[in-house]
Amino acid sequence: MKFVVIIPTYNEADNVEKLIRTIEAETSSIAGHEISLLFVDGNSPDGTAALIRKMQPEFGNIELLVEESKRGLGAAYITGMTHAMKNMAADVVVEMDADFQHDPADLKRFVVQIDNGADYVIGSRFTKGGSIPKDWGFYRKFLSVAGNIFTRVVLNLPKISDYTTGYKASRVKGFLDQIDLEHLESRGFAYKMHLLVEMVDHGAKIKEIPIHFANREKGVSKMEGNNPLDSLKVVLKIRVKKSHRFIKFLIVGFVGLVINFVGYQFFFAVFKIHPALSNLIGAEGAIISNYYFNNRWTFSDRKHIDLKQFLVKFVHFNLASAFGVIFIQSGLIFVFTYFFGTELHILFFFLATAVLVIYNFTVYSRVIWRAVEKI
Numbered sequence: 299m300k301f302v303v304i305i306p307t308y309n310e311a312d313n314v315e316k317l318i319r320t321i322e323a324e325t326s327s328i329a330g331h332e333i334s335l336l337f338v339d340g341n342s343p344d345g346t347a348a349l350i351r352k353m354q355p356e357f358g359n360i361e362l363l364v365e366e367s368k369r370g371l372g373a374a375y376i377t378g379m380t381h382a383m384k385n386m387a388a389d390v391v392v393e394m395d396a397d398f399q400h401d402p403a404d405l406k407r408f409v410v411q412i413d414n415g416a417d418y419v420i421g422s423r424f425t426k427g428g429s430i431p432k433d434w435g436f437y438r439k440f441l442s443v444a445g446n447i448f449t450r451v452v453l454n455l456p457k458i459s460d461y462t463t464g465y466k467a468s469r470v471k472g473f474l475d476q477i478d479l480e481h482l483e484s485r486g487f488a489y490k491m492h493l494l495v496e497m498v499d500h501g502a503k504i505k506e507i508p509i510h511f512a513n514r515e516k517g518v519s520k521m522e523g524n525n526p527l528d529s530l531k532v533v534l535k536i537r538v539k540k541s542h543r544f545i546k547f548l549i550v551g552f553v554g555l556v557i558n559f560v561g562y563q564f565f566f567a568v569f570k571i572h573p574a575l576s577n578l579i580g581a582e583g584a585i586i587s588n589y590y591f592n593n594r595w596t597f598s599d600r601k602h603i604d605l606k607q608f609l610v611k612f613v614h615f616n617l618a619s620a621f622g623v624i625f626i627q628s629g630l631i632f633v634f635t636y637f638f639g640t641e642l643h644i645l646f647f648f649l650a651t652a653v654l655v656i657y658n659f660t661v662y663s664r665v666i667w668r669a670v671e672k673i
């Protein structure tokens with residue numbers, strides 16, 4: 299596999315030479331994979347790019363992109379990731395800082411986890427065995443910890459101990475290549491949150507590994523002062539966007555319900571078809587409507603356009619819908635009435651239907667409309 303380690307730099311002249319030598323030494327023992335470095339320099343006035351260029355002939359696996367100017371960490375990574383996928387045939391992309399806060403010796407451990415089947419390896423400072431610098435002030439510690447809790451709760455994410463770490467490896471095929479990087483919120487540090495949410499939404503298998511986050515060796519921090527506020531804004535924006543999707547899903551579902559009911563009445567009353575069969579026809583009408591409108595509207599950013607994909611996913615959609623009604627909704631009603639009798643059957647119906655709604659939304663988001671075909 300080809301691993302591309304993307305390293306954004308801005309005024310890292312004091313670090314890059316040693317960094318390149320260390321990474322090359324640390325990764326030379328990795329067998330069976332090709333490792334390349336991709337620097338994205340924000341046109342540093344201190345000559346960082348020239349130093350990198352000078353080292354390119356010595357190693358042969360270093361690429362450099364120079365931006366017009368410093369445009370933020372997220373912008374640099376979006377440029378780097380797009381280049382790594384389009385022009386370097388990357389199978390895996392690693393995000394890494396240039397200031398030795400991320401230990402190059404850890405790269406091997408990221409590779410091992412990808413080999414073991416992980417799609418998204420997170421270098422965590424807060425999991426057991428990880429650490430942050432001892433001399434970090436209370437404010438920075440607090441921001442990191444509170445930020446993590448806030449992000450997790452507001453975005454209803456799976457349990458990860460470090461949502462904002464900068465040391466990560468992402469699998470390209472089926473994950474990074476399906477994500478619309480140009481539309482990530484924030485061109486600053488907060489792009490990390492959005493990328494993580496996208497990887498989770500695309501069903502990435504996540505593996506956390508502990509890392510020791512060091513103090514930067516040389517040079518000064520480029521952290522923008524508005525990072526915390528920007529991150530807060532991004533988390534809330536994603537929340538609102540997700541809520542929009544959920545509301546659209548509910549409206550589409552309601553239209554489906556009406557179609558189901560009208561179809562049922564129509565075929566029973568007009569054609570005198572057996573009520574059970576009439577309902578089946580009505581329900582299929584609802585399924586078709588739900589699929590069509592969710593594709594056109596709720597998940598318009600992940601629309602199935604290609605006819606074959608549209609039809610294949612429609613079959614999946616039918617199967618998922620049938621599974622939901624039979625095993626989740628009816629199954630739950632069966633279990634409830636088995637334990638508590640039939641007296642409260644109306645309540646059981648609503649409870650089971652609520653679970654079905656959540657099941658449907660999860661399956662639609664994570665399975666049916668998971669793979670985005672780039673338009």
Ligand SMILES: Nc1nc2c(ncn2[C@@H]2O[C@H](COP(=O)(O)OP(=O)(O)OP(=O)(O)O)[C@@H](O)[C@H]2O)c(=O)[nH]1
Pocket residue numbers: 305306307308309310338339340341365368369370371374394395396397399514518519520521
């Ligand atoms: N190309 C580019 N690189 C950047 C930009 N901002 C930061 N970087 C680089 O991205 C990496 C992370 O930035 P840092 O300033 O170290 O941020 P940090 O690690 O969160 O903060 P410190 O702990 O203070 O170092 C470093 O390698 C920087 O040189 C930018 O706007 N453009």
Ligand SMILES: [Mg+2]
Pocket residue numbers: 395397399514519
């Ligand atoms: Mg740093």
